[in-house]
Amino acid sequence: MATADTILVQSNGHTLSLSSLAFQGLPSTLCKGCGHNSITSYLIEACKAVGVNPYRTVKFSGIGCSSKTPAYFLQASHGFNALHGRMPSVATGAGVANKSLRSIGISGDGDTANIGIGQFKHACRRNLPLVYLVENNGCYGLTKGQFSATADQHAHLRRETGEENVIPPFDLCLEAIAGGATFIARSFAGDKKQLVPLLKAALNHRGLAVLDIISPCVTFNDFASSTKGWEWSREHEKPLHEVGFVPRLAEIEVEQKEGEATRVQLHDGSFITLRALTHGEHNVTDRSSAFRLLTESASEQEFLTGLIYLDESRENFVETLNMSDTPLALLTDAQLRPSAGVLTSILETI
Amino acid sequence: MVYVGVVAHVCGIPTEAIEAGIHREFPGRKAKAAEINIAAAAAGREWAEANLSHEYPYRVEPIDATRDQILIEGNKAAALGVLFGGTSVLTWYPITPSSSLAEYSEDFLKKHRVEPDGKRTFAVVQAEDELAAIGMAIGAGWAGARSLTATSGPGISLMTEFVGMAYFAEIPVVIIDVQRMGPSTGLPTRTSQGDVAKLHLLGHGDCRQIVLIPGSVGECYSMTVEALDLAQEFQTPVFVATDLDLGMNLWLTDPFPYPETPIRRGKVLNAADLERLGKFERYRDVDNDGVCYRTIPGTEHPLAAYFTRGTGHNEKSGYSERPDDWKKNLDRLALKLETARGRIPKPVIDLQPGASVGLIAFGSTHWALVEARDILRDRGVETSYCRIRSLPFADEVLAFAAKHERVYVIEQNRDGQVYHLLRAEVPGKVADRMISVTHYDGTPASADVILAPILAREHAGTVRQAPQVEPIVEEPSAE
Ligand SMILES: Cc1ncc(C[n+]2csc(CCOP(=O)(O)OP(=O)(O)O)c2C)c(N)n1
Ligand code: SF4
Ligand SMILES: [Mg+2]
Numbered sequence: 001m002a003t004a005d006t007i008l009v010q011s012n013g014h015t016l017s018l019s020s021l022a023f024q025g026l027p028s029t030l031c032k033g034c035g036h037n038s039i040t041s042y043l044i045e046a047c048k049a050v051g052v053n054p055y056r057t058v059k060f061s062g063i064g065c066s067s068k069t070p071a072y073f074l075q076a077s078h079g080f081n082a083l084h085g086r087m088p089s090v091a092t093g094a095g096v097a098n099k100s101l102r103s104i105g106i107s108g109d110g111d112t113a114n115i116g117i118g119q120f121k122h123a124c125r126r127n128l129p130l131v132y133l134v135e136n137n138g139c140y141g142l143t144k145g146q147f148s149a150t151a152d153q154h155a156h157l158r159r160e161t162g163e164e165n166v167i168p169p170f171d172l173c174l175e176a177i178a179g180g181a182t183f184i185a186r187s188f189a190g191d192k193k194q195l196v197p198l199l200k201a202a203l204n205h206r207g208l209a210v211l212d213i214i215s216p217c218v219t220f221n222d223f224a225s226s227t228k229g230w231e232w233s234r235e236h237e238k239p240l241h242e243v244g245f246v247p248r249l250a251e252i253e254v255e256q257k258e259g260e261a262t263r264v265q266l267h268d269g270s271f272i273t274l275r276a277l278t279h280g281e282h283n284v285t286d287r288s289s290a291f292r293l294l295t296e297s298a299s300e301q302e303f304l305t306g307l308i309y310l311d312e313s314r315e316n317f318v319e320t321l322n323m324s325d326t327p328l329a330l331l332t333d334a335q336l337r338p339s340a341g342v343l344t345s346i347l348e349t350i
Numbered sequence: 351m352v353y354v355g356v357v358a359h360v361c362g363i364p365t366e367a368i369e370a371g372i373h374r375e376f377p378g379r380k381a382k383a384a385e386i387n388i389a390a391a392a393a394g395r396e397w398a399e400a401n402l403s404h405e406y407p408y409r410v411e412p413i414d415a416t417r418d419q420i421l422i423e424g425n426k427a428a429a430l431g432v433l434f435g436g437t438s439v440l441t442w443y444p445i446t447p448s449s450s451l452a453e454y455s456e457d458f459l460k461k462h463r464v465e466p467d468g469k470r471t472f473a474v475v476q477a478e479d480e481l482a483a484i485g486m487a488i489g490a491g492w493a494g495a496r497s498l499t500a501t502s503g504p505g506i507s508l509m510t511e512f513v514g515m516a517y518f519a520e521i522p523v524v525i526i527d528v529q530r531m532g533p534s535t536g537l538p539t540r541t542s543q544g545d546v547a548k549l550h551l552l553g554h555g556d557c558r559q560i561v562l563i564p565g566s567v568g569e570c571y572s573m574t575v576e577a578l579d580l581a582q583e584f585q586t587p588v589f590v591a592t593d594l595d596l597g598m599n600l601w602l603t604d605p606f607p608y609p610e611t612p613i614r615r616g617k618v619l620n621a622a623d624l625e626r627l628g629k630f631e632r633y634r635d636v637d638n639d640g641v642c643y644r645t646i647p648g649t650e651h652p653l654a655a656y657f658t659r660g661t662g663h664n665e666k667s668g669y670s671e672r673p674d675d676w677k678k679n680l681d682r683l684a685l686k687l688e689t690a691r692g693r694i695p696k697p698v699i700d701l702q703p704g705a706s707v708g709l710i711a712f713g714s715t716h717w718a719l720v721e722a723r724d725i726l727r728d729r730g731v732e733t734s735y736c737r738i739r740s741l742p743f744a745d746e747v748l749a750f751a752a753k754h755e756r757v758y759v760i761e762q763n764r765d766g767q768v769y770h771l772l773r774a775e776v777p778g779k780v781a782d783r784m785i786s787v788t789h790y791d792g793t794p795a796s797a798d799v800i801l802a803p804i805l806a807r808e809h810a811g812t813v814r815q816a817p818q819v820e821p822i823v824e825e826p827s828a829e
Contacts (some may be wrong), residue, residue, distance in 0.1 A: 022652070055650040071657055071669070078647035080492060081659040082485070083511055089477070089485025094647065096439055096473045096486070098496035101648050119485070122478040217586070234758060310777055324469040328438040329494030333613045335471045336436030336496065339463045340608040343434060346458070347605045349418045 009053040015253030022076035035189035046199035057102045062087040064108035066135035085116025088123035098327040099318045106192040109136040113170045115124030115137035124179025126317035127207035137217035146219030148203035182311040183209035197245040206267035244273035267312045308321040351387045355394020361410040424596035429454035431574025439490035439497040441475045441483040446538045447594040448500045448528040480505035484512040491523040494646035498528040514553030515660045516807040522581035524592040528597040540792030541594035547767035549589045550741045561589040561741040566718040567601045582616035595714045595794040617643045621651040632656040632667040641684030695739040705732040708754030712738040721797035758788040
């Protein structure tokens with residue numbers, strides 16, 4: 001039985017009862033009030049809720065305050081705090097080496113939109129099976145507040161009177177959709193109601209799930225006019241819909257009742273439900289609708305949050321490689337090294 | 351083809367041999383073309399018989415010396431090493447002269463590493479650049495695969511940050527560097543040994559990497575296999591430094607032997623081990639050899655997980671900025687290298703009794719050196735020879751240097767990279783006896799370029815009595 005302190009997870013056909021401690025991590029060393037801490041706690045909640053097996057999950061990150069957070073959740077999972085901007089390549093290699101593992105990657109706006117934009121876009125193009133969180137605060141928290149490539153045009157550096165950013169930003173959701181990612185959402189560290197179901201859905205997605213989450217840096221970018229601050233984000237957030245997550249349903253319940261929220265089925269049989277609040281015309285499974293939504297909301301400076309795009313039909317990168325059922329990391333000697341006869345026959349043809 | 355017929359006459363190549371060659375070039379449906387070409391060759395021969403009376407000194411005759419031998423490029427040989435070394439993840443970004451290594455590997459893997467159900471026991475990923483290629487290889491190595499990437503000098507530069515991290519976080523990965531000349535496109539079609547020192551010291555802070563240096567296509571094969579095992583055993587990047595001359599040219603060789611030892615996987619603990627031990631600390635030196643135990647992600651045990659980071663860490667892989675943790679870890683990594691020093695490929699040493707001259711070389715320079723030694727012997731200079739096969743230097747290399755009055759270090763780079771690395775490791779008196787001989791115009795070293803400076807110094811073949819003679823060879827200053 002699962003209690004508040006134990007979580008049931010599935011592992012190779014059997015059920016494990018794990019202490020909820022396995023989902024926790026070390027105490028955070030980030031600033032008090034940092035948006036990244038909120039995201040960590042929602043991620044833990046989502047992992048517990050959908051029964052993520054920590055033993056069969058791997059965590060990755062780049063470098064930044066955000067990238068430190070894999071130490072603060074799923075302590076029973078292996079983690080890899082990699083290089084600045086290079087998390088996707090490490091996750092790609094590990095995902096290929098052991099296709100049976102679930103991967104969670106944490107990055108920052110600097111880590112992804114600046115130094116790592118190339119690896120980010122190639123991860124999108126490959127549709128890597130990875131939950132990819134960008135904890136976006138519009139600045140480099142770790143190196144003391146410099147602008148990142150998601151800082152809005154006319155944003156100010158560190159304080160109201162700080163230097164002005166004159167270059168327009170990258171919109172990571174737009175980059176993701178152009179790149180080929182198949183689950184794209186924008187959310188806000190202050191919107192637990194929306195973020196938790198989005199995370200649950202992302203954890204059950206087949207390919208690359210990009211979540212661009214506005215995550216205020218209380219130390220360097222949280223003054224009144226900052227579009228990445230708590231106050232501004234709270235006041236201006238415009239959720240596209242109410243998001244719900246429904247685990248795999250029994251056959252009878254699958255049929256949708258009239259008046260219910262839109263349901264989109266994920267590859268594993270679970271559902272994400274969306275009840276439109278604004279932009280009711282937007283269809284999350286339509287790529288051009290998503291492009292339109294993002295470009296229009298950017299020009300109107302709307303802070304839209306919610307699920308922007310979802311495609312469950314595209315194979316993920318690991319599936320395209322046609323690898324053996326046994327993960328590469330677990331192959332036997334005989335599977336790894338062909339026989340002496342094979343060597344002889346090859347040498348005869350050379 | 352008419353020309354072929356003329357040459358065949360002049361050199362005495364039998365008609366049957368020419369015809370067999372033409373048939374081999376035009377098999378099956380192209381057989382018609384073979385007839386036309388044979389006729390052309392015959393016309394050439396007839397003309398030559400009628401018009402060339404001159405006896406030429408060159409003859410071509412069949413001999414038996416190459417029976418059972420094969421003709422192969424180093425890159426294809428290394429690709430066989432990739433296959434039989436048990437590589438499971440190959441990542442790469444195209445760059446001459448290493449591209450064909452990855453492409454041959456992929457061909458071999460596709461043919462010979464497929465399960466009865468058609469599924470593959472390998473993955474090949476062409477990355478978006480070398481940063482990603484090494485990142486993927488390291489991610490795969492960390493997750494338990496036998497991973498490998500191949501590149502050339504410019505790619506090595508891009509891989510540097512990751513290599514430094516893999517050294518420090520202790521992640522197995524094999525990197526083959528098929529060396530070429532210079533930066534950017536440099537001389538992409540020319541050969542060099544200009545990356546050796548850089549490979550050995552690659553990374554930031556205190557890094558010493560294991561580098562294997564094949565001297566033949568046979569070693570391109572065997573050392574790739576060996577590198578894959580060593581990376582697992584020492585949980586660290588292992589380089590294989592070949593070069594364009596070895597990699598892209600065809601060489602005659604004996605067929606390659608099947609690996610003698612089973613696949614080696616190093617110190618990996620599974621769930622049962624963890625249960626039995628009741629304790630696991632990722633960076634604790636349990637066996638006092640500098641090599642720790644690791645677990646593979648996915649191991650279902652509460653003790654299995656650890657957090658990998660480039661940042662300072664203690665034995666439990668916990669974050670630490672404590673000076674003693676940092677220093678202790680670096681010292682252990684140094685001990686690990688010492689353990690490796692005794693286990694990586696030993697030099698091949700040919701000691702000639704009474705020889706006061708020692709020659710040290712490595713890699714593809716070997717072949718010119720063999721010829722140079724014969725000529726030196728004819729001119730009265732007896733030499734001993736040590737072919738280095740790996741870095742860090744084995745003790746035998748240092749002992750060899752100490753044994754000779756004059757030690758020439760011959761290499762294909764401007765600054766005498768290995769000469770300087772060696773001088774740093776031998777006592778000052780031995781270092782003073784070392785002389786650098788370099789060749790760096792992009793062409794493979796020939797016996798001439800080795801001989802000239804040595805003969806000049808060794809008095810053109812007379813055995814010198816007094817060892818104190820002004821050096822004629824420019825010695826790069828040692829700093
Ligand atoms: C190659 C390299 N260059 C620069 C740095 C310094 N650096 C560390 S974190 C960082 C920016 C982090 O910003 P972001 O990803 O937005 O993370 P945040 O701290 O804001 O969460 C930089 C530039 C580094 N670690 N590595
Ligand atoms: S500096 Fe900013 S981003 Fe970093 S921990 Fe503090 S509040 Fe968070
Ligand atoms: Mg940031």
